[in-house]
Amino acid sequence: MNQRPTRAEIDLDALAANYRALQEAAGEREVLAVVKANAYGHGAVACSRALEEAGARWLGVAIVEEGVALREAGVSARILVLNGLFDGQAEACLAHDLTPVVYRLESFADLQALASSRGEKARVHLKVDTGMGRVGVPLGDLPAFAADLKRYPEVEVEGLLTHLADADIRDLDYSREQVARFGRAAEAMAAAGRPVPLRHFANSAATVRRLGGEAGMVRPGIMLYGARPAPDFDPSVPLRPVMRFLTATAYVKRVPPGSPVSYGRTFVTKRESVIATLPVGYADGVPRKLSNRGEVLVRGRRLPIVGRVCMDLTMVDATDFPDLAVGEEAVLIGAQGDGRISAEEFAGWAETIDYEILCGVSSRVPRVYLPGDEATACESSS
Ligand SMILES: Cc1ncc(COP(=O)(O)O)c(C=O)c1O
Structure with missing residues (x-):
């Protein structure tokens, strides 16, 4: 499957x-x-x-x-x-x-x-x-x-x-x-x-x-794991981020101005918009605090999360990309093209620390090990 x-x-x-x-x-x-x-x-x-x-x-x-x-x-x-x-x-x-x-x-x-x-x-x-x-x-x-x-x-x-x-x-x-x-x-x-x-x-x-x-x-x-103990901490040694947390667009739609997005209708489009739905939510480790405040990378550019983060789904405003298709990569933490969202920045949106974000990526999210072989490619979280 x-x-x-x-x-x-x-x-x-x-x-x-x-x-x-x-x-x-x-x-x-x-x-x-x-x-x-x-x-x-x-x-x-x-x-x-x-x-x-x-x-x-x-x-x-x-x-x-x-x-x-x-x-x-x-x-x-x-x-x-x-x-x-x-x-x-x-x-x-x-x-x-x-x-x-x-x-x-x-x-x-x-x-x-x-x-x-x-x-x-x-x-x-x-x-x-x-x-x-x-x-x-x-x-x-x-x-x-x-x-x-x-x-x-x-x-x-x-x-x-x-x-x-x-x-x-x-x-x-x-x-x-x-x-x-x-x-x-x-x-x-x-x-x-x-x-x-x-x-x-x-x-x-x-x-x-x-x-x-x-x-x-x-x-x-x-x-x-390539993260810092505190945001203003100078690690003084070279560090490479180890985790990239990503997904792909599951649904893309064009909506008229005045369209509500997600629970509580906390976001309503002001213009004709492209809204992309990502198959990831707080049950995967995207804190609900990111509602109307976090960002994700698509085609190397930052798109804002709009409306409330749901248990399994999160919406982003993709109006910048009118031709966006289903299946395009969206990065929550990590690099994509020239863009990068660090665990630290993600944690800042959630008003917490990298530690909590990294270990909060839930067991429902498969870990894919790079460089991978067939044996490790889809090992799950534990
Ligand atoms: C007893 C103990 N030693 C070492 C560590 C590692 O700390 P850090 O992740 O800040 O390097 C921890 C983490 O909380 C700990 O509880």
């Missing part, structure tokens, strides 16, 4: 180039490539394979389920589960050779029980909260926490990590303070007789800003 023309093209060469650029910025430090949330919407399996091929030895997922899916697809790199374990997940974690981030003694207890019954060690990375306020052992609690770890001899704390709250803003004072606290966390572990060999705190922004602090690994995500 032929597919609806709506798709996301994923340029795996661009992904590999971005990985190499970040590896260069990271210098001697290991680059853990963050592929959580379906590789920020780009397709976790294909991206993980491409990143492994580009040299990545570590991948980061948010949850155990994502790690298991990668293992089942044959991914063999080390996989760090960044958000830790939920109750009852320790077994799947060990069985699939996933390395959990931990910050609760209950996770240590679960892992200890399993590891000793299997006659093996469980490796974990311990997360400390230095000011993000999300998950992690509070710095002040760390000495007591570290002292308790002797109850879990089969659990090896291989890594120590923290997460920065705003390494993408101009003023790095808070990030530097967090890094200093992280240094104190490492000292507290050493003082408790648990020195941790591998330390990491840097997201994309901190990686390219070469934020100081002793660390053996960095954890970039968004910049792997």
Whole structure:
């Protein structure tokens, strides 16, 4: 069966180039490539394979389920589960050779029980909260926490990590303070007789800003995909966008002045117009906020979205192209001819960030991998 023309093209060469650029910025430090949330919407399996091929030895997922899916697809790199374990997940974690981030003694207890019954060690990375306020052992609690770890001899704390709250803003004072606290966390572990060999705190922004602090690994995500952590952020390394989100006109009609378009009749034509309907909507990841405000590229030129974005359909004013036909390419994110709409610009229309837009391209949108062969050409989103 032929597919609806709506798709996301994923340029795996661009992904590999971005990985190499970040590896260069990271210098001697290991680059853990963050592929959580379906590789920020780009397709976790294909991206993980491409990143492994580009040299990545570590991948980061948010949850155990994502790690298991990668293992089942044959991914063999080390996989760090960044958000830790939920109750009852320790077994799947060990069985699939996933390395959990931990910050609760209950996770240590679960892992200890399993590891000793299997006659093996469980490796974990311990997360400390230095000011993000999300998950992690509070710095002040760390000495007591570290002292308790002797109850879990089969659990090896291989890594120590923290997460920065705003390494993408101009003023790095808070990030530097967090890094200093992280240094104190490492000292507290050493003082408790648990020195941790591998330390990491840097997201994309901190990686390219070469934020100081002793660390053996960095954890970039968004910049792997060619997007920036914040609109005014200078990436300082060459980045190539990885995703192109596109469709094709499904219906084109000429209408007289005074014709309403879409729910609520929020747009009414003022002149004789050509209205093109695109087979893409908010169920695909085009936010409804783009109603009467976003743009798409057709023949390399920008056309305005008119009327409300619907669940499955979106209309554009194509009066500039009276000969527009059904089946002509329309680009939501990416380049076409001399035109380009970045994820960032698209996110701006929706009053959100690129992260949310990219991982919001829904599972209904097939990912098409470039350069593609038959096997990867129409792999779907997961
Ligand atoms: C724990 C952790 N590390 C690294 C990253 C990657 O951050 P970024 O995508 O900003 O590079 C994230 C993303 O949210 C994260 O949650």
